[in-house]
Amino acid sequence: xxxxxxxxxxxxxxxxACAGTPVVNALHNPLYRAENHTSTIxxxxxETRDGIAEIHIRAVVxxxxxxxxxxxxxxxxxxxxxNAVALGAICSFANIKTEVSCSLPxxxxxxxxxxxxxxxxxxxxxxxxxxxxxxxGGAPLTQATxxxxxxxxxxxxWQTARPIIWRTDAPSxxxxxxxxxxxxxxxxxxxxxxxxxxxxxxxLVLALFYTDNHNFTQWTRFWKGxxxxxxxxxxxxxxxxxxxxxxxxxxxxxxxxGTQILHRNAFRDCASISLxxxxxxxxxxxxxxxxxxxxxxxxxxxxxxxxxxxxxNSSISTPKNVFGSKAACESASTTSSLPxxxxxxxxxxxxxxxxxxxxxxxxxxxxxSDWRTLAGRALGTRINKCTSGACY
Numbered sequence: 608x609x610x611x612x613x614x615x616x617x618x619x620x621x622x623x624a625c626a627g628t629p630v631v632n633a634l635h636n637p638l639y640r641a642e643n644h645t646s647t648i649x650x651x652x653x654e655t656r657d658g659i660a661e662i663h664i665r666a667v668v669x670x671x672x673x674x675x676x677x678x679x680x681x682x683x684x685x686x687x688x689x690n691a692v693a694l695g696a697i698c699s700f701a702n703i704k705t706e707v708s709c710s711l712p713x714x715x716x717x718x719x720x721x722x723x724x725x726x727x728x729x730x731x732x733x734x735x736x737x738x739x740x741x742x743x744g745g746a747p748l749t750q751a752t753x754x755x756x757x758x759x760x761x762x763x764x765w766q767t768a769r770p771i772i773w774r775t776d777a778p779s780x781x782x783x784x785x786x787x788x789x790x791x792x793x794x795x796x797x798x799x800x801x802x803x804x805x806x807x808x809x810x811l812v813l814a815l816f817y818t819d820n821h822n823f824t825q826w827t828r829f830w831k832g833x834x835x836x837x838x839x840x841x842x843x844x845x846x847x848x849x850x851x852x853x854x855x856x857x858x859x860x861x862x863x864x865g866t867q868i869l870h871r872n873a874f875r876d877c878a879s880i881s882l883x884x885x886x887x888x889x890x891x892x893x894x895x896x897x898x899x900x901x902x903x904x905x906x907x908x909x910x911x912x913x914x915x916x917x918x919x920n921s922s923i924s925t926p927k928n929v930f931g932s933k934a935a936c937e938s939a940s941t942t943s944s945l946p947x948x949x950x951x952x953x954x955x956x957x958x959x960x961x962x963x964x965x966x967x968x969x970x971x972x973x974x975x976s977d978w979r980t981l982a983g984r985a986l987g988t989r990i991n992k993c994t995s996g997a998c999y
Contacts, residue, residue, distance in 0.1 A: 629654040629727040633664070633737040634817065638809050639771045639838050640715070641747055641801055648711045650737065652727035658702030661728040662709035666694040671720040671743055673751035673767050674780040682751035683780030684862040686743065686767040688720040702730035717746035722776055738832065739776035743769040747840065766855045768862040771812060771836040784835060786996045788908060788989070791863030793839040793856045795870030795888070801841065807869055807891035812836055814897040821974040822966075823898055826986060833993050843868040845888040848877035852886075860886075864999055865908040867900065878906035880923055883999040898974060905969055909989055911982050914962070914970035916954035924985035928969060930959045943984045 633650040640646075648666060652659045669691030673682030698709035713721060724739040751765035768791065775782050794804035815824055816831040827834070842856025845868040852860060860866045866886040876899050878887025885907030889900040905911040912922035912929040922929045926943050930936040930950075936959035937947035949961045966976035978986055992998050 627654065627656045627729055627731045628733045629659060629729050629735040631662075631725060631727045631735050631737045633723065633725040633740070635721070635723065635740070635742055637805070638812055638836075639742065639769060640744055640805050641769070641838075643717070643745060644715050646713045646715045646721065646742075646744055648713065648723050648725075649708055650710075650725040650727070651706055651708045652735075653706045654727070654729040654731075654733075655704050657729045657731035657733070658704040659700050659707045659727055660702055660730045660732075661700065662698045662707065662725065663727075664696045664709060664711045664723060664725045666711060666713065666721060666723040667691050668694060668713060668719060668721050671718040671745075671748055671767070673748060673765055675752060675754055681753065682763075682765050682767075684768050684859055685778075685780040685782070685784075686720055686748070686770070687779050688722075715744035718748050719743065719745045720770075720778055722778060724776060738774060741770050741773040741775050741778045743771075743838075764855075766840045766859055768859055769838040771808070771838055772816075773835050773837070774832060783996075786833075786993050786998065787835045788833055788993065788998050789835045789837060789862065789864045790904065790908065791837045791839050791860055791866040793843040793852075793860065793866060793868055794841055795868045795872075796841075796844040797870050797872040799871075803871075804869055805838065807871075808838065811869075811889070811891065811897050811900050815901060819897060821898075822977040823901060823968050823974055826978045827901065830990065833990065833998070837863060839863070839866065845870055845874070845877075847874050850877075850879075850886050850888065865904065867903065867907075876903055877919075878903040880910055880912060880919060880921055881907050882910045882923060895972065895974065898968070898972065898976075902968055902972070905982065909982075909985055911969050911985060914953060914960045914967065914982070916956065920953055920956055920958040922985075924982075925988045926981050926984055928960060928981040928985055929953070931957065933959050935959070936961060939981060943981060945980060945984075949980070 635648045669688040671686045674687040696711040722741040726736040728734045753763045798804045815827045839859045840855040842853040868888045876888045879885035887903035887907045910924035926939045936950035940947045940961045951962045961980045968976040
């Protein structure tokens, strides 16, 4: 683990759970569905010394609305909640030392916004908690009230961003999101239905942040707390390196740090080289769709360039991961405490990268790739910005 943390350009404290303290994980299923359904929050806990005595789930469920901060101000793209009620579940156990679980089913009706948190208590009376998460479900908001400057109001067409995993216990347009990377997902025009889109996004998000065990997801699984994941409405359209956004997606994507169009038709996936405001695509029915999703996000969330022949070999990350000269590569490598001797040309392009001979996610389309060399350092830079309260 220490080797992996060093790759990001700084050393993190190595934290280990105190003996006898529960390990608690919580997640809802499905992650997002824009129709009536039953959403189940499941909490899993383990404590091998004293066992688990109790799991407690707390949820707040209310109506998703668009905030309006005052006279003649447009509603917010980030939702608020009203008419909230509290729900909960408590599961008791006989100090079981293997993994136990507790679930809370919630009936999702139109425009629901749910926040949940969970805790577990061990037989030794130690308690640990899982961070709060907010998510949306049910038919989305399609209109909102616009206050007029001299009194009165009108109803206008309006949609909000729909949280899939929003790491907050206080959902509001005023909630600070500066320390999070807001990754938005929208359906392509080729998606047969919005339900198909929400079905396709679930395994991708689960793989990247929770369930995959390949090298390329180690970074996102470890740093999942830095990400808010959102769904947007229809209006996205990708085809190769062409990406367009019509309404309502064109407006709602302003709430995201980067937007990914999910599609099923086969075409080459591509993304802008950008640090905030960019976009890319991913074909959801590929066998390695989660790898493609993260590789393209390397472009539009982190400003990284492709490190392979035939890709977009330019970079705006800090540090850059591709260079127009060997000297520039060597200088950045030395500054980043990497061997300058590893600088090699990308084919005969005249563009250079630092290459340690192992599979990296901006170069090698294999599940054993990971984030090392200068791309790994650039992700470390973004982590530092996020932990300082300003990802972008």
